[in-house]
Amino acid sequence: MTHYPGLGAEAAGILQSFWLKDAAVQRVLEGFSENTISNFHLPYGIAPNFLINDRIYAVPMVIEESSVVAAAASAAKFWLDRGGFRTQVLGTVKLGQLHFSWSGNADQLRALFPLLEQRLRADTAHLTRNMESRGGGILGIELVDLTDLEPELYQLRARFETCDSMGANFINTVLEEFGNILQAFLSTHPGIPSADRQVAVIMAILSNYTPECLVRAEVKCPVTALDNVCQEMDGATFAAKFQKAVRIARIDPYRATTHNKGIYNGVDAVVLATGNDFRAVEACGHTFAARDGQYRSLSDCRVANGEFHFWLDLPIALGTVGGLTSLHPLAGLSLAILGHPSAAELMQVIAATGLAQNFAALRSLVTTGIQKGHMKMHLLNILQHIGASEQEARLAVDHFRDQVVSFSGVRDFVLDLRAKFPTA
Numbered sequence: 077m078t079h080y081p082g083l084g085a086e087a088a089g090i091l092q093s094f095w096l097k098d099a100a101v102q103r104v105l106e107g108f109s110e111n112t113i114s115n116f117h118l119p120y121g122i123a124p125n126f127l128i129n130d131r132i133y134a135v136p137m138v139i140e141e142s143s144v145v146a147a148a149a150s151a152a153k154f155w156l157d158r159g160g161f162r163t164q165v166l167g168t169v170k171l172g173q174l175h176f177s178w179s180g181n182a183d184q185l186r187a188l189f190p191l192l193e194q195r196l197r198a199d200t201a202h203l204t205r206n207m208e209s210r211g212g213g214i215l216g217i218e219l220v221d222l223t224d225l226e227p228e229l230y231q232l233r234a235r236f237e238t239c240d241s242m243g244a245n246f247i248n249t250v251l252e253e254f255g256n257i258l259q260a261f262l263s264t265h266p267g268i269p270s271a272d273r274q275v276a277v278i279m280a281i282l283s284n285y286t287p288e289c290l291v292r293a294e295v296k297c298p299v300t301a302l303d304n305v306c307q308e309m310d311g312a313t314f315a316a317k318f319q320k321a322v323r324i325a326r327i328d329p330y331r332a333t334t335h336n337k338g339i340y341n342g343v344d345a346v347v348l349a350t351g352n353d354f355r356a357v358e359a360c361g362h363t364f365a366a367r368d369g370q371y372r373s374l375s376d377c378r379v380a381n382g383e384f385h386f387w388l389d390l391p392i393a394l395g396t397v398g399g400l401t402s403l404h405p406l407a408g409l410s411l412a413i414l415g416h417p418s419a420a421e422l423m424q425v426i427a428a429t430g431l432a433q434n435f436a437a438l439r440s441l442v443t444t445g446i447q448k449g450h451m452k453m454h455l456l457n458i459l460q461h462i463g464a465s466e467q468e469a470r471l472a473v474d475h476f477r478d479q480v481v482s483f484s485g486v487r488d489f490v491l492d493l494r495a496k497f498p499t500a
């Protein structure tokens with residue numbers, strides 16, 4: 077047995093109990109990271125009934141937070157009866173940067189740039205050929221002069237199309253080659269004075285900020301179709317309150333952060349389930365949310381001429397081939413459940429899930445409040461934790477319908493039941 081320093085046999089047993097029985101699959105999982113000592117499980121659920129562009133999807137979600145999948149499923153069902161989600165990919169451009177320092181004349185560099193660009197494209201043709209045959213490759217290269225912010229600092233900012241792959245390896249490989257080509261170009265071009273022949277390549281890396289890799293998801297319905305959202309208010313009152321809630325998140329960064337967190341409850345869960353990089357997706361979205369200098373809500377809402385319109389613009393760079401998507405058995409299964417989507421189709425499913433999640437959160441917030449649903453889940457978790465029987469749980473759910481749920485309150489209620497009805 078492996079010895080885990082500082083841990084007793086009991087801890088080692090717990091770690092081992094989460095290893096997969098299938099040693100080959102276990103090895104695959106371990107290969108994703110380093111120093112792996114066990115697997116950390118998270119719930120894998122399905123939110124059914126997502127009607128997106130007239131097609132029904134069952135959306136796989138990996139998330140540890142209670143109520144998220146239920147909320148997504150409930151919002152999906154709500155919009156299923158009102159025409160579903162419309163989505164549209166507005167762009168699929170990915171970006172990368174080669175950062176470098178150069179002491180020469182900026183105008184001269186600018187003048188030579190068309191020739192340099194030709195060289196960059198020609199000398200990376202062996203790396204881009206395959207991607208080009210799939211319809212992708214380098215879309216453009218720009219010289220960015222940052223010398224007014226930092227002496228001698230420039231970058232080559234390149235735009236890429238990577239089709240159904242996330243494209244990180246492709247982009248980084250091309251960018252590193254750009255570094256070699258740039259060095260060779262500046263050190264040998266006859267127009268460059270010998271004092272300026274040295275270029276210092278600082279780093280070559282894709283940018284996770286991809287504002288042109290953008291998808292829009294939206295829902296629309298007559299305000300009257302919102303009449304039955306809650307008993308206490310009609311559709312017009314609900315729509316106005318909902319719109320105000322979105323407006324608050326557009327103008328107040330404190331609320332915007334929580335509002336967008338709710339969107340990412342849905343987005344991250346699908347990104348994870350499909351083996352994509354949720355840190356990249358979140359980092360990009362938060363930068364996009366602050367693109368005009370203030371952090372704002374990613375979604376927006378308009379109520380006009382008797383129509384409710386709610387939409388989300390989400391920058392999201394991901395892949396459906398390569399990487400974890402083809403290595404993790406459950407990522408592969410998620411893609412199968414979604415009908416083997418292209419990257420563009422998956423962007424749309426994820427944006428619709430994010431919008432659904434945001435709709436569900438705001439619907440609760442402006443009607444019953446969020447705690448009602450959360451407390452029900454909290455109550456069930458407490459009941460499970462204290463080992464309540466089915467009958468005890470039923471009585472507790474009934475009792476706490478209009479009571480504040482706390483651990484001690486639930487425990488005392490169940491202990492009371494057991495004292496009163498010892499055989500129950």
Ligand code: MEV
Nearest residue numbers: 334335337338437438446
């Ligand atoms: C909780 O995980 C997410 C919410 O806070 C989102 C929101 O407030 O909009 C409910």
